[in-house]
Structures are given as structure tokens and as C-alpha cells.
Amino acid sequence: MKIAIIGGGAIGLLFAHYLNENHEVRVYIRNSTQLQKLRKKGLTTERKGIRSNAPLKAFHFKEWKGEEDLTIIAVKQYSIPEVVKDLMEMNTGKCGSYLFLQNGMGHLKWAEMLEAENIYVGSVEHGALKSEPDTVLHTGIGVTKVAALKGDVELLLKISDSASCYFPFIFAENHIEMLIEKLIVNCVINPLTAVLRVRNGELLANKYYYQLFLRLFDEVSGILGIPDKAGALTHVKSVCEETGMNRSSMLKDIEEGRETEIDAILGYILEEAEKKKMSAPYSESLYCQIKGRE
Amino acid sequence: MKIAIIGGGAIGLLFAHYLNENHEVRVYIRNSTQLQKLRKKGLTTERKGIRSNAPLKAFHFKEWKGEEDLTIIAVKQYSIPEVVKDLMEMNTGKCGSYLFLQNGMGHLKWAEMLEAENIYVGSVEHGALKSEPDTVLHTGIGVTKVAALKGDVELLLKISDSASCYFPFIFAENHIEMLIEKLIVNCVINPLTAVLRVRNGELLANKYYYQLFLRLFDEVSGILGIPDKAGALTHVKSVCEETGMNRSSMLKDIEEGRETEIDAILGYILEEAEKKKMSAPYSESLYCQIKGRE
Numbered sequence: 001m002k003i004a005i006i007g008g009g010a011i012g013l014l015f016a017h018y019l020n021e022n023h024e025v026r027v028y029i030r031n032s033t034q035l036q037k038l039r040k041k042g043l044t045t046e047r048k049g050i051r052s053n054a055p056l057k058a059f060h061f062k063e064w065k066g067e068e069d070l071t072i073i074a075v076k077q078y079s080i081p082e083v084v085k086d087l088m089e090m091n092t093g094k095c096g097s098y099l100f101l102q103n104g105m106g107h108l109k110w111a112e113m114l115e116a117e118n119i120y121v122g123s124v125e126h127g128a129l130k131s132e133p134d135t136v137l138h139t140g141i142g143v144t145k146v147a148a149l150k151g152d153v154e155l156l157l158k159i160s161d162s163a164s165c166y167f168p169f170i171f172a173e174n175h176i177e178m179l180i181e182k183l184i185v186n187c188v189i190n191p192l193t194a195v196l197r198v199r200n201g202e203l204l205a206n207k208y209y210y211q212l213f214l215r216l217f218d219e220v221s222g223i224l225g226i227p228d229k230a231g232a233l234t235h236v237k238s239v240c241e242e243t244g245m246n247r248s249s250m251l252k253d254i255e256e257g258r259e260t261e262i263d264a265i266l267g268y269i270l271e272e273a274e275k276k277k278m279s280a281p282y283s284e285s286l287y288c289q290i291k292g293r294e
Numbered sequence: 295m296k297i298a299i300i301g302g303g304a305i306g307l308l309f310a311h312y313l314n315e316n317h318e319v320r321v322y323i324r325n326s327t328q329l330q331k332l333r334k335k336g337l338t339t340e341r342k343g344i345r346s347n348a349p350l351k352a353f354h355f356k357e358w359k360g361e362e363d364l365t366i367i368a369v370k371q372y373s374i375p376e377v378v379k380d381l382m383e384m385n386t387g388k389c390g391s392y393l394f395l396q397n398g399m400g401h402l403k404w405a406e407m408l409e410a411e412n413i414y415v416g417s418v419e420h421g422a423l424k425s426e427p428d429t430v431l432h433t434g435i436g437v438t439k440v441a442a443l444k445g446d447v448e449l450l451l452k453i454s455d456s457a458s459c460y461f462p463f464i465f466a467e468n469h470i471e472m473l474i475e476k477l478i479v480n481c482v483i484n485p486l487t488a489v490l491r492v493r494n495g496e497l498l499a500n501k502y503y504y505q506l507f508l509r510l511f512d513e514v515s516g517i518l519g520i521p522d523k524a525g526a527l528t529h530v531k532s533v534c535e536e537t538g539m540n541r542s543s544m545l546k547d548i549e550e551g552r553e554t555e556i557d558a559i560l561g562y563i564l565e566e567a568e569k570k571k572m573s574a575p576y577s578e579s580l581y582c583q584i585k586g587r588e
Contacts, residue, residue, distance in 0.1 A: 195489075196583060208586035212579060281575035285506060289490060292502035 001158060002026070004068040006061065006083065008034050010128035011101055012074035013136035016056055017045040018167035019072075019159065026057045028064045034133035035060060046131075047138040047166065066091035070099060070118075070155055077102040077264030084110040097155050099146070103186050104264030105179055111149060118151030121175050123182040126167075127246065140243065143168050145182075147175035180224055184232055185239050186265045187220045188213060190250035191286040194260065197251065201244025204237065213240075216282045223273045223280060254293060262290045295452060296320070298362040300355065300377065302328050304422035305395055306368035307430035310350055311339040312461035313453065320351045322358045328427035329354060340425075341432040341460065360385035364393060364412075364449055371396040371558030378404040391449050393440070397480050398558030399473055405443060412445030415469050417476040420461075421540065434537065437462050439476075441469035474518055478526055479533050480559045481514045482507060484544035485580040488554065491545065495538025498531065507534075510576045517567045517574060548587060556584045 001023045005012050008029035016027050020043075029035055038058040045052050064071075064087070075083050080102060097118035100111050111119050127140025146156050146169055153171060160169035172178040192203055192213060203213045217233055226232050253260040266287040273280035295317045299306050302323035310321050314337075323329055332352040339346050358365070358381070369377050374396060391412035394405050405413050421434025440450050440463055447465060454463035466472040486497055486507060497507045511527055520526050547554040560581040567574035 196586065206586045208582040212582040212586075215575070215578065281509070282579055284509065285576055285579045288502040288506040292490065292500045292506075 001070065001155075002068040003159075004028060004064060004066075004071040005074055006064065006071060006087075007074035007079075008038070008058075008130075008133070009074065009076070010130040010136055011124055011126075012072075013043060013045075013130060014126060014128040014138060014167075015072055015074060015101075017043055017054070017136060017138075018164050020054060020056060021164060022162040023159070024057075026059055026068065028059050028061045030061045031133070032060070037132075037134045041134050044132070044135040045138060046135070047141075061086070062090075064090055066094045066096045068096070070097045070159075072099045072101065074101045076259075077104045077106055077261050078259065080107045080110050084113060088114065097151065099156070101144075102264065103261055104183055104268050105176075106264050106268060108149070108179075116150065118153075118155055119149040120146055120151075120153070120156055121149055121179060122146045123172075123178055125182075127243070138166070140246070141166050143170050145170045145172050145178050147172040147178050149175055180226070181232070181235065183265070183268070184217070184220060184224065184226070185236050186261075187269055187283070188217050188236050189240055189243075190248045190260075191262065191266055191290060192216065193248040194250040194254045195286055195289050197254075199244065200240050200246050200248060204240055204244075212282070216286070219280055219282045220269055223269055223276065223278055223283075250290075254290070259294060260290060262287060262294075266290075295364065295449075296362040297453075298322060298358060298360075298365040299368055300358065300365060300381075301368035301373075302332070302352075302424075302427070303368060303370070304424040304430055305418055305420075306366075307337060307339075307424060308420060308422040308432060308461075309366055309368060309395075311337055311348070311430065311432075312458050314348060314350060315458060316456040317453070318351075320353055320362065322353050322355045324355045325427070326354070331426075331428045335428050338426070338429040339432060340429070341435075355380070356384075358384055360388045360390045362390070364391045364453075366393045366395065368395045370553075371398045371400055371555050372553065374401045374404050378407060382408065391445070393450070395438075396558065397555055398477060398562050399470075400558050400562060402443070402473075410444065412449055413443040414440055414445075414447070414450055415443055415473060416440045417466075417472050419476075421537070432460070434540070435460050437464050439464045439466050439472050441466040441472050443469055474520070475526070475529065477559070477562070478511070478514060478518065478520070479530050480555075481563055481577070482511050482530050483534055483537075484542045484554075485556065485560055485577075485584060486510065487542040488544040488548045489580055489583050491549075493538065494534050494540050494542060498534055498538075506576070510580070513574055513576045514563055517563055517570065517572055517577075544584075548584070553588060554584055556581060556588075560584075 003023045003025050005016050005027045016025050019025050035058050042053050043056040095117050098116050099120040100107050101122045123145040125142035129137045203209050221229050250260045266283045269283045297317050297319050299310050299321045310319050313319050329352050336347050337350040389411050392410050393414040394401050395416045417439040419436035423431045497503050515523050544554045560577045563577045
């Protein structure tokens with residue numbers, strides 16, 4: 001199958017590596033330094049200390065024409081409006097299939113604007129780190145949960161059937177539930193670790209941080225109207241334990257002075273709270289602390 | 295007049311310097327390294343780049359017998375319970391006069407336990423920094439507001455009349471109002487600058503930090519039941535502006551890994567909120583962030 005991947009971040013490169021094993025992958029990126037490096041040196045991947053390298057077809061984003069069977073959109077949530085507008089211009093008249101891999105929920109309304117046969121959304125639970133423009137470390141083997149927003153999952157089934165055992169896909173019935181499950185995890189773990197500058201496990205180990213963790217979980221799950229709060233809390237806690245030694249992506253963004261996904265995460269919660277006329281002081285406090293730093 | 299000063303921190307040393315000019319001051323401290331240094335080298339004070347040095351009578355805390363006309367208690371709020379218990383044991387049978395210089399309100403109930411002719415409380419609005427065990431920098435010339443909790447202000451009037459123009463005293467009618475005015479300033483500026491790691495002025499200059507500043511002010515002034523909220527806000531903002539380039543004492547405590555006065559400040563607010571069955575999410579969020587670090 002021909003697969004386009006838009007975005008050369010950790011997730012884009014991780015997908016490129018694993019899907020390239022059984023499909024014809026083309027990566028589309030904007031950064032020309034990274035583009036040259038990938039063309040010249042191929043893509044290097046490291047899993048549990050073992051490195052591998054393979055050639056990768058890399059193109060400038062502007063060269064995308066929607067000719068592939070599936071286009072995977074692996075950019076950050078905050079880039080979605082611009083990317084989707086560009087895709088609509090560049091793919092005049094054609095229909096296609098798209099898989100969106102963003103955190104949060106903000107991309108749904110943009111995804112729905114695309115004229116497409118199939119629109120999928122995915123929630124990536126792998127650990128990945130781009131250590132060089134042409135190198136991705138697969139730091140935690142997880143799953144990619146996928147669901148159809150439009151069309152059927154046939155295309156994804158083909159990909160899943162041929163997927164590496166290190167890169168499994170799981171199909172979810174309800175895309176909203178799937179994204180919300182991830183959103184709660186991101187809402188609680190990411191901002192707290194970023195503001196407190198601690199590893200994920202510290203949120204459970206430190207009694208004051210844990211108090212804050214519970215208050216924030218309570219507020220966020222209330223605003224999102226989660227029916228099974230106890231189950232959701234158990235899930236967030238287990239993610240926090242399993243990734244105890246990890247530094248969250250938002251913490252890394254803060255430490256390296258990059259823009260964070262705070263708007264897609266707590267910004268979304270604040271919008272929902274306003275719509276529902278609910279108060280969100282814990283979310284707002286963390287939101288302002290992170291936005292003020294950016 | 296004979297004056298005892300308990301505590302060799304920045305405030306204790308600042309009072310020692312200025313009162314020593316016209317009174318017989320004895321400083322009582324626990325740290326024997328500091329004690330030896332003060333005995334050997336005297337007390338050095340710097341104001342606007344000009345240094346002065348004078349001998350200072352320094353004793354170990356255990357040597358205090360309550361023989362002075364006034365005992366000034368210049369320890370941090372969190373040391374008050376221990377210090378007051380020790381003073382009660384050491385001053386068996388005698389009465390005396392005391393001036394308490396703590397932030398917050400927690401010391402009031404301890405001050406009232408002392409058998410004393412006069413009990414005063416003070417709110418210090420000077421900038422002071424202990425750069426060495428025997429050196430204090432007078433970084434901001436302000437005032438000391440004082441009020442009587444018990445007895446009359448005659449003793450303080452004598453001190454005020456003879457005071458340096460760089461070290462004025464102002465008499466307040468209502469000690470609760472006086473302490474609350476300082477408490478609000480400490481509640482808003484100290485925890486925010488400590489958590490965000492910014493200078494005081496940044497709280498007004500950064501729009502997200504300012505949003506947090508307003509929310510926290512609103513919450514704290516509501517819990518304290520301030521009648522003139524607008525006036526109090528103007529006051530906190532003006533302090534923040536005037537001390538714009540300063541790093542707050544709590545920020546310094548956090549940076550240098552010392553215990554902070556957070557329990558005396560936001561801890562007190564949380565207790566008040568609980569008593570009054572009010573919610574205090576902004577205060578709680580900052581309280582947990584600071585306590586978790588300690």
C-alpha cells in the first residue's frame with residue numbers, strides 16, 4: 001500500500017519506520033535540513049539499544065498531491081488548522097483516506113472538513129523521541145488505538161494485519177471515548193510534570209503532588225463528563241506508574257523552550273468548562289503557568 | 295533602653311544594626327558559627343553600597359533570661375511554637391515586653407500565651423538580605439508598622455522617637471488589619487514568584503501570570519473577608535511594582551533549598567477556607583506545588 005506521512009517529528013518518523021517494512025512510505029516534511037539528511041542518510045531507528053537504518057522516501061510538504069492510498073497526519077495539534085487548509089488546496093478534486101494522530105480533540109472539526117472516503121483518528125501510546133533529524137528512538141513499546149470517524153476500517157485492517165509485533169494496532173468502537181481517554185491522561189500528567197519539572201512517577205510518589213493530581217483529575221473528568229470516573233482514574237494512575245521514569249513530552253517542550261500542546265489539552269478543557277458554565281481553577285492555574293512561560 | 299533580639303536572620307540583624315545606634319542591643323542566636331563570627335567581627339551593614347561595621351553583643355539563645363526592657367522576636371513563623379515554649383521556660387516568673395515580627399497570623403495565638411506587660415506585633419516593609427552570617431544588606435528602605443496586642447505603645451514610642459530616618463516606625467490602630475494587609479501581599483506575590491521563578495514585576499507584565507495573580511488575589515481576599523477589595527488590590531499591585539526587580543523571599547528560599555513560610559501564608563488561608571467552608575483551589579494548587587518541592 002502507498003502511505004503518505006505528513007510530519008517528521010518523533011511520531012511521524014516512528015510510523016515511517018514501521019510501516020516502511022511492508023508498505024511504500026513517503027514522508028512529507030517542511031524542514032529542508034531534515035529533508036536533505038533523510039534523503040542522504042535514510043532513517044535510523046533505535047529500539048532497546050539496537051540501531052537499524054533504512055532508506056526512506058522523503059519529500060517537501062509542498063510536493064504532496066494526495067496520490068497515496070492513505071495519508072497519515074502526524075503533526076502537533078497546533079499545526080492542524082494550517083496543514084488541513086494546505087491539504088485541501090493541494091488535493092483539489094481528489095478524495096482520499098486520512099489518519100489523524102493528534103492529542104486532544106481540536107483536530108476533529110478540521111478532519112471533518114476534508115473531502116475523503118475514510119477519515120480515521122488514532123491515539124498513539126508508544127514512547128518515541130527524535131534524537132536527531134534522521135533518528136527516532138522507540139523508547140516505549142505501546143499500541144496505536146484507531147477508530148473511524150468516516151468510512152470503514154478496511155484500510156487500517158490491512159495495515160494492522162501486516163504490522164510489526166512491536167507496533168500493534170487496536171481498533172476502538174467509539175472515537176470520542178478513545179480520544180477522551182487519552183486526553184485525560186494528557187491533561188493530568190503533562191501539565192503537572194511540566195510545571196513541577198518532575199518525572200511522571202513523582203506525581204504519585206509525592207503526597208502534595210498526588211493531592212494536586214487528584215484535584216486536577218476530578219476537575220477535568222467532571223468537565224468532560226466522564227461516566228466511569230473510578231475506571232478513568234485507575235487508567236491515568238496506571239499510565240503514570242508504567243511510565244514512572246519518563247519525562248513527559250510537555251516537560252521536554254518546556255525544558256527545550258519549544259511551544260507546548262497546552263492549548264490542545266488544558267486549553268480545550270477551559271473552553272469546554274466555559275461552554276458548560278463550570279469552573280476550572282486547577283486547569284486554569286496550570287494553563288496560565290505554562291502559557292506565561294512560552 | 296535594653297533590647298533583646300531573638301534571631302540572627304536578615305530582619306534580626308537589620309533591627310540589631312539600627313536599634314544599636316541608640317540602645318543597648320543584645321542578639322540571641324542558636325547558630326554557634328554565626329555567634330562566634332559576630333562576636334569576633336561585629337555586625338557589618340550595607341546600605342546603597344556604603345558599608346559600616348560596629349561591635350554587637352551576641353549571645354547563645356539559651357542565655358536569654360528576659361532581663362531586657364523589650365524582647366524582639368525575629369524568627370520565621372515556623373519557628374514560633376518552639377521559640378515561645380523555650381521563652382516561657384527560660385523566663386520563669388518574670389514579665390516583660392515583646393515585639394513579634396512574623397509574616398502571617400499564626401504567631402498571634404502563641405504571642406498571647408506569654409505572660410507579659412506589653413505584647414506588640416510588627417509588619418516589616420524593609421528589603422533586607424543576609425549575605426554573610428555577620429552581614430546584612432539593607433536593600434530597600436521601608437517602614438516597620440507596629441501595633442499593640444496587649445499593654446500600651448509607650449515603649450515603642452521611645453524607640454520610634456530615637457529611630458534612624460532610614461528605619462522609621464508607623465503605629466497602626468488595628469493589629470489584625472495591619473497583619474492582613476501584609477498577609478495578602480505575601481499570599482499573592484510570594485507563592486506565585488516562587489512557583490513561576492520570576493521577579494515580582496513579571497507578575498504584572500506577563501498577561502497569563504497577571505490573570506493568575508488576579509484569580510489568587512480574588513480568592514485570598516474573599517477568604518480573609520477583606521471589606522475594601524479594590525483598595526487592597528491597588529496596594530498589592532503597587533508593592534509588586536515598587537519591588538519589580540526584587541526576587542521575593544520565598545523565591546530565594548526555593549532556589550536555595552530552604553524551608554519556606556508557605557504554611558504561615560497559604561497554609562493559613564487554606565485553614566481559614568476550611569473553617570469558613572469556602573473553596574480555595576488557586577491557593578491549594580500553589581500550596582501543593584511548593585510543599586511538594588520542600
